Structures are given as structure tokens and as C-alpha cells.
Amino acid sequence: MNLELIYVYRLVASSLAGTTVIWSMIKRHKKSRALPPGPCGVPFLGCLPWMNKGAPHHWYLSLAARYGDIFSLKLGSNLVVCISSPKLLREFFNRFDSTGRPRTPLNNLLGGYGIVLSEGELWKRQRQFLHDKFRALGVKLWTYQRFEKYIIAEIEEMILVIDNKNGQSLDPVIVLGRHIHNVICQLMMSFRFEEDDRKFTSFNELISRGMKLFGSIHIGEYLSFYMKxxxxxxxLKEISNNLKNISKFHEEHLIKRVEERSRSSTHHEPEDLLDFYIQQMHKDTDDGEMQSVLKDKDKVRQVVQVMNDLFSAGMETSRTAIVWIIIIMLREPEVANRVRTELAEVAGTGQLITLEHRLQLPYLEAVIFETLRRTSVVPLGTSHMNTAQWKINEYIIPPGTTIVPLINKINMDPRYFPEPTKFIPERFLLNGKAHIPEYFIPFGVGRRVCLGDQLARMELFLFFANLMNHYDFMLPEGDEMPALEGSFGTIHAPHPYRIIFKKIQN
Known part of the structure; x- marks a missing residue:
């Protein structure tokens, strides 16, 4: 082949390659014009080099301030759309095609099991099943059904434990941890941990460690090579072992309960979620059906992962929220005095507070809501994935896009909450009653709204009200006031601090 022909071939090849690159850039540009505005990234990495790894919610906040209520960006190869409009979130998260979950390393580990990261028909059936059984077990804020007694029992024991410490400085995370955990235990399997139980200590460490580990691989959601x-x-191996150890604890209880029920000749009405699941598993076997609430999944693995999900989400968020409320009471003494005055007028200082008092304590409940707003325990909400194309205003969102609800942006938006850095409980009072405006969505919104929001509200009200009606909160001498800026993993948690619970005299 002569040199001229080789030159021609090379010229044609170069031209084709150049044309292909230019055409792909044109296509990408045309496609990007249909997307919401947002920052430009670099090839392969997108905007990841600029992400604040320790506090991504602050980074998203700065982008929202620049680009508005809806913006798009590339994180690695993933297209991400962030929304901080309560109206848009309510509209689009109520659609069934918003209920997908982004593909992440954690999703791969869990294999589509559980309730938090499952999707499609399995998620739909599981959510309805759990919703119905929660109500059957009395997890309902507005009525005083049987589940309230479990929370009250834990609060009474917590008060005894604190009193026995005789004014020592305590870590509120530890003080609250076992009792809030026991509430979930009672709901799941009619079981509770006693004080100084080593199993609880190790189990609690597993959950806390797991939450931190999940946050540490956040970047792996966007870069396939990151985990390599x-x-x-x-x-990743430590996360896998962590999940196995947590699952082992729940699986042992499941197997033990199945054996107990199979040995008993007496018919048992379901006492907890575990009983309801065992009942459903037997129904599947008797009917010979696979299209049940558990579908074609490994039934034991599915039940165990649901338990994992409920424990992890239910304990960490409720405990963290109460630990934040204590900080707010330290920082806002006038608010704390008004809460205690309201409690004294309604029930009397030192008396046990129950859900029957709730409607008479609007200011206290408003303080809870304002704390959730000001601290944003879950600042980014849970990421969704649209399974069909969306048209939002003039923008086109292709299927498979990761949708991130910016809860902290809404919470700190002066359009909804004037002077957002100030702590003003009156934002949540209307005509003398506690009021939740439609733009306040601390538990999420739409079809995947937090399944345990009713339980969380019961816990927050009862634990906070009773702590406030029995104790003054004091910092140990020389300790600095805890900051409102905490650490970020999967939740926004305060930095460790210690507190003295000083008994209020009647």
C-alpha cells in the first residue's frame, strides 16, 4: 500500500473520529439543554471534585442558592437532579414512577431485600403490609392504643436510671439509646434489653458503626471504580460483615419464634411484627402461593432485612432528634422555661406525660417541629429514582435519574421560614394549636414517606415531654455549649457532649 493511500485512510479515520466526538458533544449539549440548569463537571468525575465530602448537604445548599429550586449535575456517570420545592416534591413523589431506588454499592449488598432499598411490586406489597400491621399493633399517634404503654414503660425505667446516677454527667446518646431501641424491639419481636446488657452494647455499636460506614462509601454511589x-x-467487606452480624441477631429471634409457635398447640393472636410475618409465611406454604406479600424472595432473608431496616432507621433518627432537642433547650433557656410552664399547668411538674396530654401541649409540640426544622436530622432526604421520563416545568428528566430532595434547603429557606437561623417555635402554632404547614416535610413526602413517622412522633413527644417535666438540663462545669453544626453520615448528628439531668422538685 503506497504512502499516499495510508495518508488518506488516516485522514478519513481522523475525520470520522473527530466528527463522532463533535456529534456526541452536540447531542450531549442538546440533551443538557432540556435538563434543569446546573454546574459543569469534568469527564468521568462530573462535579465530584467539588463536592464537600464531609458535609455534602452544605454543598448542595450552595448550589441551590445559585441555581434555584431544581438543578441538575453529573456525579461520576450518574445524572442527579436536586429539588428543593415542597410543591414539586409533593407532586412528583406521589407518582408511582418516583419510587425507584438508585443503584448503589449498598443496594448490591442487600440484593433488593428489605423495605428501605427495595422497589417495584415487592416494595409496594411490603409497605402496605407493614402499614396495616403497624396500625393493628397500635402505632397510631392520635389514639391511645396498646403500643403507647411500651413507650411509657421505657420512659419510667429511663427516669429511674437517671435518678440513680445522682447528678452525674451523662452521655444523652447512651441514656436514650437502650430505651428507644427497646421500643422498636417491642414492636418487632416483643423483646427488650436490660440495663448493662452486653448484647445491647455490641448490637448498638454494630448499628452506629454501620451508619458511619454507609456514609463513608457515599462516593461509590457515583463512581463504579471507587470501590476498587x-x-x-x-x-465494603467490613460493611458486609456488619450486615451479617446484625442479621444474625434478628435471624436467631425469627428462628426461635418459629420453633416456639410450631411446638405450641394453642392458637396465638399476633403480638408483634414477627408474628404477623410468620403467619404470612405459613399462609404462603398452606396456599402453595408464591405471589404473596413476600413474593418470590427468600422469605427469611426478606423478614430479617426488614427488621434491620426498621431498627437502623427507627432508632438512629429518633434518638438523634431528641439529643438535638436537648441542645436546643440548653441554647434557648426562655423556650425551655415556657415548655416547663406549659407542662406544669397541664399535668403538674414531675407527673408522667402521656398522649392524652398532647393536644393540651401545643407549644411543646411546636418546639419539636422547630427543632426538626432547625437541625435537619435527615438533611438530604432519601434519594429516589424515576422509572419513567418526567417533564417538570420546561425540563425533561430522563428515566433512571437520581432525585435528591433537599430537605435542609427547604428548612432554611426564608420564603417559607423567615429569619431561618433563629429558633422560633411560633412558626408551628396556628390559632393556639400545633400546626404543620404543607411545606414542612421532616419525614419526607409522597409514596415513600417515612413508614415510621407516626412512631417517631409518638417517641419524640413522650420522651421529650417527660424529660422536660422531670429535669433541668445543665452542662458540666467548664464544658462548651454544643454547636448546632454536627457531623454527617447518613444523618446529621450532633457532636458528642455530656449533660447533667438535675431533678426538678415538685
Whole structure:
């Protein structure tokens, strides 16, 4: 082949390659014009180099301030659309095609099991099943059904434990941890941990460690090669072992309960979620059906992962919210005095507060809502994935896009909450009653709204009200006032601090 022909071939090949690159850039540009506005990234990495790894919610906040209520960006190869409009979130998260979950390393580990990361028909059936059984077990804020007694029992024991410490400084995370955990235990399997139980200590450490580990691989959601980097495989292995150890605890209880029920000749009405699941598993076997609430999944693994999900989400968020409320009471003494005055007038200082008092304590409940707003325990909400194309205003959102609700942006938006850095409980009072405006969505919104929101509200009200009606909160001498800026993993948690619970005399 002569040199001229080789030159021609090379010229044609170069032209074709150049044309292909230019055409792909044109297509990408045309496609991006249909997307919401947003920052430009770099090839392969997108905007990841600029993300604040320790506090991504602050980074998203700065982007929302620049681009508005809806913006798009690339994180690695993933298209992400962030929404901070309560109206848009309510509209689009109520659609069934909003209920997908982004593909992440954690999703791969869980294999589509559980309730938090499952999707499609399995998620739909599981959610309805759990919703119905929660109500059957009395997890209902507005009525005083049987589940309230479990929370009250834990509060009474917590008060005894605190009193026995004789004014020592305590870690509120530890003080609250076992009792809030026991509430979930009672709901799931009619079981509770006693004080100084080593199993609880190790189990609690597993959950806390797991939450931190999940946050540490956040970047792996966007870069497929990230988990192959030095040290990341070890993290993934630790997460896998962490999940196995948590699952082992729940699986042992499941197997034990199945054996107990199979040995008994007496018919048992379901006492907890575990009983309801066992009942459903037997129904599947008797009917010979696979299209049940558990579908074609490994039934034991599915039940165990649901338990994992409920424990992890239910304990960490409620405990963290109450620990934040204590900080707010330290920082806002006038608010704390008004809460205690309201409690004294309604029930009397030192008396046990129950859900029957709730409607008579509007200011206290408003303080809870304002704390959730000001601290944003779950600042980014849970990411969704649209399973069909969306048209939002003039923008086109292709299917498979990760949708991130910016809860903290809404909470700190002066359009909804004037002077957002100030703590003003009156925002949540209307005509003398506690009021939740439609733009306040601390538990999420839409079809995947937090399944345990009713339980969380019961816990927050009862634990906070009773702590306030029995104790003054004091910092140990020389300790600094805890900050309102905490650490970020999967939730926004305050930095560790200690507190003295000083008994209020009647």
C-alpha cells in the first residue's frame, strides 16, 4: 500500500473520529439543554471534585442558592437532579414512577431485600403490609392504643436510671439509646434489653458503626471504580460483615419464634411484627402461593432485612432528634422555661406525660417541629429514582435519574421560614394549636414517606415531654455549649457532649 493511500485512510479515520466526538458533544449539549440548569463537571468525575465530602448537604445548599429550586449535575456517570420545592416534591413523589431506588454499592449488598432499598411490586406489597400491621399493633399517634404503654414503660425505667446516677454527667446518646431501641424491639419481636446488657452494647455499636460506614462509601454511589480503590474493598467487606452480624441477631429471634409457635398447640393472636410475618409465611406454604406479600424472595432473608431496616432507621433518627432537642433547650433557656410552664399547668411538674396530654401541649409540640426544622436530622432526604421520563416545568428528566430532595434547603429557606437561623417555635402554632404547614416535610413526602413517622412522633413527644417535666438540663462545669453544626453520615448528628439531668422538685 503506497504512502499516499495510508495518508488518506488516516485522514478519513481522523475525520470520522473527530466528527463522532463533535456529534456526541452536540447531542450531549442538546440533551443538557432540556435538563434543569446546573454546574459543569469534568469527564468521568462530573462535579465530584467539588463536592464537600464531609458535609455534602452544605454543598448542595450552595448550589441551590445559585441555581434555584431544581438543578441538575453529573456525579461520576450518574445524572442527579436536586429539588428543593415542597410543591414539586409533593407532586412528583406521589407518582408511582418516583419510587425507584438508585443503584448503589449498598443496594448490591442487600440484593433488593428489605423495605428501605427495595422497589417495584415487592416494595409496594411490603409497605402496605407493614402499614396495616403497624396500625393493628397500635402505632397510631392520635389514639391511645396498646403500643403507647411500651413507650411509657421505657420512659419510667429511663427516669429511674437517671435518678440513680445522682447528678452525674451523662452521655444523652447512651441514656436514650437502650430505651428507644427497646421500643422498636417491642414492636418487632416483643423483646427488650436490660440495663448493662452486653448484647445491647455490641448490637448498638454494630448499628452506629454501620451508619458511619454507609456514609463513608457515599462516593461509590457515583463512581463504579471507587470501590476498587485501595482501602475501599476492606470497607465494603467490613460493611458486609456488619450486615451479617446484625442479621444474625434478628435471624436467631425469627428462628426461635418459629420453633416456639410450631411446638405450641394453642392458637396465638399476633403480638408483634414477627408474628404477623410468620403467619404470612405459613399462609404462603398452606396456599402453595408464591405471589404473596413476600413474593418470590427468600422469605427469611426478606423478614430479617426488614427488621434491620426498621431498627437502623427507627432508632438512629429518633434518638438523634431528641439529643438535638436537648441542645436546643440548653441554647434557648426562655423556650425551655415556657415548655416547663406549659407542662406544669397541664399535668403538674414531675407527673408522667402521656398522649392524652398532647393536644393540651401545643407549644411543646411546636418546639419539636422547630427543632426538626432547625437541625435537619435527615438533611438530604432519601434519594429516589424515576422509572419513567418526567417533564417538570420546561425540563425533561430522563428515566433512571437520581432525585435528591433537599430537605435542609427547604428548612432554611426564608420564603417559607423567615429569619431561618433563629429558633422560633411560633412558626408551628396556628390559632393556639400545633400546626404543620404543607411545606414542612421532616419525614419526607409522597409514596415513600417515612413508614415510621407516626412512631417517631409518638417517641419524640413522650420522651421529650417527660424529660422536660422531670429535669433541668445543665452542662458540666467548664464544658462548651454544643454547636448546632454536627457531623454527617447518613444523618446529621450532633457532636458528642455530656449533660447533667438535675431533678426538678415538685
Amino acid at each position: 480503590l485501595p482501602g475501599k474493598k476492606a470497607v
